């Protein structure tokens with residue numbers, strides 16, 4: 001059971017406790033004053049109780065270096081407060097105004113190719129620019145002092161999606177900051193030279209000033225330099241977050257501070273596992289990528305966010321009511337999906353459901369992005385669904401403050417392995433770290449078995465089964481932890497290209513999978529990646545792609561769970577499992593995808609004594625997620641299909657009914673297509 005009162009969890013205002021927060025980014029500065037009255041009237045009608053304000057308002061608040069215009073923001077704050085709507089107030093530093101970039105073009109980010117990212121869009125600032133920081137912190141100070149005592153102020157929203165467009169900056173500011181970061185990490189140039197293996201290609205440094213970010217080079221830049229630059233870039237933004245946060249805490253010590261993370265498919269640059277402890281509560285933005293695993297990916301991201309938050313409630317700061325504007329083709333959500341997607345986040349611990357944005361813009365780059373109040377106005381299906389969601393969140397008030405109920409199985413997610421395994425100059429450029437982790441997650445969902453997605457540094461020792469897909473970077477202490485885990489009765493599962501390098505991206509020598517060779521009891525001399533259209537058959541009926549290994553068994557106790565029956569390694573082991581004390585260590589040497597992983601996982605779960613908590617008939621049709629308090633359990637049952645699902649075998653008092661209608665239903669439950677039911681057990 002997680003600690004119910006962590007020191008760092010400070011929720012936006014007492015008034016928000018005991019209910020789920022509901023709202024959006026609110027951009028009243030895009031609209032004339034008379035529209036605001038309609039906004040708050042409709043917000044109330046929909047049940048909105050919180051908005052994020054002033055995210056992109058720097059140029060409006062500070063029209064020139066020496067003038068300030070707070071009148072409009074004062075009015076909006078007062079209006080929202082008078083209508084019972086709390087404000088998550090942005091520091092407004094996300095996008096610098098034209099006067100600032102005109103005066104100081106050296107705050108603009110520079111790409112690896114040396115191109116400047118000019119103003120005209122947003123977030124065009126260098127995370128390491130001392131000049132940008134000076135201007136931004138001046139604004140933060142003025143904002144904090146002005147609104148310190150305002151009754152609407154519930155939380156601070158630092159910048160916006162830090163790193164969304166500017167995580168990698170290769171400017172001279174970045175070069176200087178990178179060198180300081182490296183000095184702190186390595187202390188001496190000798191240590192850096194050793195870690196970066198600079199004897200290779202005559203790269204040895206004799207002075208710190210010679211070191212640069214990995215700018216466009218003749219061919220593959222030094223891999224450890226690249227990995228360290230990724231670590232540095234994530235840390236540089238975190239450092240910026242700390243600077244705004246510390247100033248806010250000094251001026252308004254009682255107001256919690258957050259920033260919106262982007263735990264979602266395409267966002268790779270920020271190691272949020274190292275950011276989570278910096279905020280008073282974790283907030284996340286999530287957008288669905290259409291495709292066969294869209295809902296699984298949403299659940300995976302929400303699950304991981306819940307564990308970044310240590311199992312405690314977190315804040316869904318943005319998602320969309322319907323289409324976005326930034327994918328190649330932007331499709332509208334289908335009926336039921338708005339409610340289902342929102343409640344899937346709640347199922348994984350969100351105590352707030354917010355959208356980008358309240359009112360759909362009439363102009364600007366996001367005018368085709370959906371909102372709570374669409375171009376069509378309140379007489380629209382989107383607004384009716386929004387209102388229905390508001391009612392569902394009201395009915396779910398008892399869930400507020402509850403924690404995630406831990407599963408018995410976990411998937412480990414590690415940013416260092418993500419970064420390093422997808423680097424250039426590797427056996428294949430096709431490996432996708434997050435996709436492999438997601439495929440395992442989909443296999444769990446198909447089998448109806450709950451699983452927690454944990455950052456690799458989290459405590460996994462109490463789980464019965466731990467899957468560590470493509471755990472590529474394994475520093476010595478992690479080898480020890482994993483070895484102790486299996487020896488202590490845990491069941492460890494890992495895959496191809498795991499255990500290969502240490503924290504400096506140096507190979508663990510002696511045969512692959514290096515650091516995990518002993519515990520797995522297998523040895524591989526050479527990697528055997530597959531060409532794009534090549535496949536291999538396994539004797540358990542599944543098909544591998546992407547990767548294979550020529551496995552030698554080095555421990556006679558190792559069992560072979562599946563053999564290659566086609567390809568170069570025909571007749572050799574493809575999936576192995578080594579008993580270790582009461583536990584085991586299994587190795588899957590090829591990419592099987594969600595369907596191929598399903599029978600493999602089924603066998604691994606059975607050996608670990610793990611079973612689905614759902615009746616057999618509905619496994620795979622329904623995702624089960626659970627939250628709990630000291631006195632109640634909440635079962636979230638999410639229909640993953642477009643067919644109705646019979647839930648009559650499951651007990652519990654319905655808080656939210658089973659259809660797309662968000663009403664409690666006393667009848668035995670049938671989940672409508674894409675429906676969600678929430679049952680309470682006391």
Ligand code: GAL
Pocket residue numbers: 160161164285287318324325356366369
């Ligand atoms: C987020 C951003 C919002 C909006 C949204 C559109 O990245 O924070 O301001 O742009 O995406 O999906």
